[in-house]
Amino acid sequence: MRQTVTTVILICISALTGLASEWIGLPLPYLLGPLCVTALIATALPATLPDGYAFPNWLRMIFIAVIGLMIGAQVRPELFADAGRLVASLLALIAFVALALIYNYQVFRLVGGYDRATAFYSSTPGGLYESLAMGEAAGADMPRLILQQFLRVIVVVTVLPIGLSLWLGTPVGSAGGMTLARASVPLNVLPVIVVAGLIGMVAGKGLRLPAGQLTGPMAVAALLSLSGVMPLDIPQWLVNDAQIVIGTALGMRFTGLSRALILRGLGLSLVSVGGMLVLAAAFAILLAPQAGETFDVMLISFAPGGVTEMALVALSLQANPAFVTLHHIVRILITVIALGLTPKRLRRPL
Structure with a gap:
């Protein structure tokens, strides 16, 4: 009973933090806000938690499926209009x-x-949820892996939108009020979302897909969207709720991390992300003429940030969000495939 009450309290705190993060204009407020506040509780106030407390894994899995549905729903025919x-x-x-x-x-x-597993799964330039799920299965040091993967996203979705906002003189991304989900989705769509999510989770597990709880629903939503049979519209409130729950669950994984370790992880992340942004800029310069897009659009297409935030930045730039979204979805797919094809000796703990 105490475990359940603790979970409810943590989610309520995370929800309030998400609202506050949105109010002050943080990127990915309903994910990063809850992650930060629960990580603070786990590292600075562990005595406030019951002995042996663990966030319910089944609850996390349900909402990971929601994120998979949202990403897959962005795979629409217009993405391939000018292949x-x-x-x-x-x-x-x-x-x-x-x-x-x-x-x-x-x-x-x-x-x-x-160690090799932690280093390998911390190195991925995308596929945050997939990297965490596969890294956990491979025996990686999860607090460090979560720290590095979220620092990658935090640095990219903070530095890049802020940099572009300063350059353009106007907020971009979610800070500029952009969104990919729909606010006015009728409630009678919820049963379809539930069924699609359940089918995706079962298929992901049955087919042994990498991070099946995410990639299974993502594949189902993509197939529905591309076929035109029943494209899914995911309501904004559901996406926000999913991010709150996932952020809370991941924040609880920071238990035992010291301030020194977090600062060290931040230093490593700055070196990592800095190198990837330089690499992305080089590809953007080379490919912009062939793609018929500007340098900034190509840069956000290759930047190793989240699918949602980079697509929102594209909307802010009045660029083609489908072009940017396709690149990020393909980047995630390539990353997941690469994770599976890399020799096992490079992704196992010593």
């Missing part, structure tokens, strides 16, 4: 993912001194 000019940049993503993995692995393994 010819996308070939070069989409192929370049393979090289980008490979180079980023190699560079980041050296940073976390040699500079950071992480």
Whole structure:
């Protein structure tokens, strides 16, 4: 009973923090706000939690499926309307993912001194939830892995939108009020969302897909959207709730991390993200003429941030969000495939 009450209290605190984060204009407020506040509780106030407390894994899995549905719902036919000019940049993503993995692995393994599994899954330039799920299965040090993966997202979705906002003189991304979800989705759509999520979770587990609780629902939503049979519209409140629950669950994984370790992780993240942004800028310069897009659009297409936030930045720039979204979805798919194809000796603990 005390465990359940603690979970409810944590989610309520996270929800309030998410609202406050949105009010002050933070990127991904309903994910990063709850993550930060619960990580603070786990690291600075562990005595406030019951002995042996663990956030319910089944609850986290349900809302991870919601995120998978939201990402998959963005795979629409218009993404492929002008496939010819996308070939070069989409192929370049393979090289980008490979180079980023190699560079980041050296940073976390040699500079950071992480074990092989933790270094490997911390190195991925995308697929946050997939990397966490697969890293956990591989025996990675989860507090460190969560720290590095979320620092990657935090640094990218903070630095890039802020930098572009200063350059353009107007807020971009979620700070500018952009959203990919729909606020006015009728409640009678919820049963369809539930069924799609359940089918996706079962399929992901049955087919043994990497991070099946995420990629299964993502595949189901993408198939429904591309076929035109029943495209899914995910309401904004449900996406916000999913991010609150996931952020709370992940924040609780920070138990035992010291301030020194967090600062060290931040230093490693700045080196990692800095190198990836330089790499993304180089690809953007080379590919902008062939793709017929500007440098800033190509930069956000290759930036190793979240699908949602980068697409929102594209909307703010009055660019083609479908172009940006497709690149980020392909980057995630390439990353997940790369995780499965990499020799096991590089992704196992010593």
